[in-house]
Amino acid sequence: MAIYIDGITGPIRGKIGNIIGSTWKGMPYLKLRPERRKPAGAKEMANRNKFAMSQSWLKPIKAFVRCGFKGYSDRVEGFTAAKSYLLKNAFEGQGSSMVINPALMKISIGNLPLPGDITAAKLTPSQLQVSWDTSDFSGNRFDQVMLLAYDIETGRAVFNTTGQFRNVGADTLHIEPASPERTYHIYVAFVAADRSRQSDSVYLGTISF
Numbered sequence: 210m211a212i213y214i215d216g217i218t219g220p221i222r223g224k225i226g227n228i229i230g231s232t233w234k235g236m237p238y239l240k241l242r243p244e245r246r247k248p249a250g251a252k253e254m255a256n257r258n259k260f261a262m263s264q265s266w267l268k269p270i271k272a273f274v275r276c277g278f279k280g281y282s283d284r285v286e287g288f289t290a291a292k293s294y295l296l297k298n299a300f301e302g303q304g305s306s307m308v309i310n311p312a313l314m315k316i317s318i319g320n321l322p323l324p325g326d327i328t329a330a331k332l333t334p335s336q337l338q339v340s341w342d343t344s345d346f347s348g349n350r351f352d353q354v355m356l357l358a359y360d361i362e363t364g365r366a367v368f369n370t371t372g373q374f375r376n377v378g379a380d381t382l383h384i385e386p387a388s389p390e391r392t393y394h395i396y397v398a399f400v401a402a403d404r405s406r407q408s409d410s411v412y413l414g415t416i417s418f
Contacts, residue, residue, distance in 0.1 A: 255304055263295045266309050269366040270316060273357055276370045277317030277398060277407060294318065312412050316357055317398035321408040322347040324375060329395045329413040334386050337416060339397055340379040350376035351402035358382055358393040358416070365391070375399060390417040 267274060267288060274291035281290035299314040300307055324341040332338040337358055354372040359365075373380035384393065398410040 255307065259296060259300065259307065262307075262309060263292050265364075266361065267291055267295065269364040270357060270359060270368065273355070273366070273368050273370060274316055276355065276400060277315075277319075277410060279319075279407065281318055290318075291316070311359075311361060311394045312414075314412070315410045316396045317355060317407050317410040319398075319407040319409060321352065321399055321401050321406050323399060323408045323411065324348070327397055327411050327413065329397070329416060331416050331418070332381060335383055335418065337382045337384055337393075337395070337418070338379060339381075339395070339413070341375075341397075343376055343378040346376070348375055348399065348408075349402045350374060352399045353402070354380050355398040355400055355407070355410075356380060356382050357396040357410075358384055358418075359396070360391045360393050363391065367393075370400065384418040386418050392417050 271288050275287040278287050278290040278294070280286055285293060295309065295314055299309050299311075301310050301313075302308055322345075324343065325345055326342040327339065328341075329337060329339045337356075339354065339356055341354075352375040353370075354375070355368070355370045356372050357366065357368040359368075367382050367384050369380075369382060392415050394415055395413040396410045397413060399408045401407065
């Protein structure tokens with residue numbers, strides 16, 4: 210990606226294909242990126258694999274993390290911010306043994322207060338229930354819960370980013386049961402009534418459906 214420094218007529222900084230824009234002693238210039246002659250080393254291959262794993266892990270929940278990472282920073286939000294967080298915080302192991310630990314990943318980041326005592330349970334063979342304490346109203350009573358149930362192995366995600374209000378104290382997700390049962394990782398967060406901010410997410414473990 211290249212950046213227009215002073216609009217379309219100004220100098221370019223960054224890469225467009227195999228063209229690189231830069232400056233030297235204050236003078237802007239363009240040059241061709243040299244052809245690669247040396248094969249990628251083990252460290253580079255590991256980084257490529259890490260990026261590919263991150264992309265694959267986040268793709269089924271792209272719509273969710275767009276909400277959960279809204280306003281993450283002045284320059285980055287949404288899917289790109291979620292990928293950055295995952296790369297920095299959710300990987301364990303090295304090389305070929307490297308894996309993503311779902312418990313270390315957040316699918317929402319923000320400063321909206323969370324209610325206490327958030328729990329998840331299988332209410333029926335096809336219904337997940339998440340409940341929380343309604344006695345602490347440090348947020349707005351009309352904040353809404355964001356629910357995600359994620360079967361990482363198959364890439365199936367069931368979610369709702371505009372669930373029940375904070376003052377209701379519970380919400381449900383319908384999850385079609387499978388045979389054999391599938392394992393879903395459960396995440397919960399809250400979004401402000403005016404959509405101006407959201408909370409950090411909470412990982413509640415796994416439930417099978």
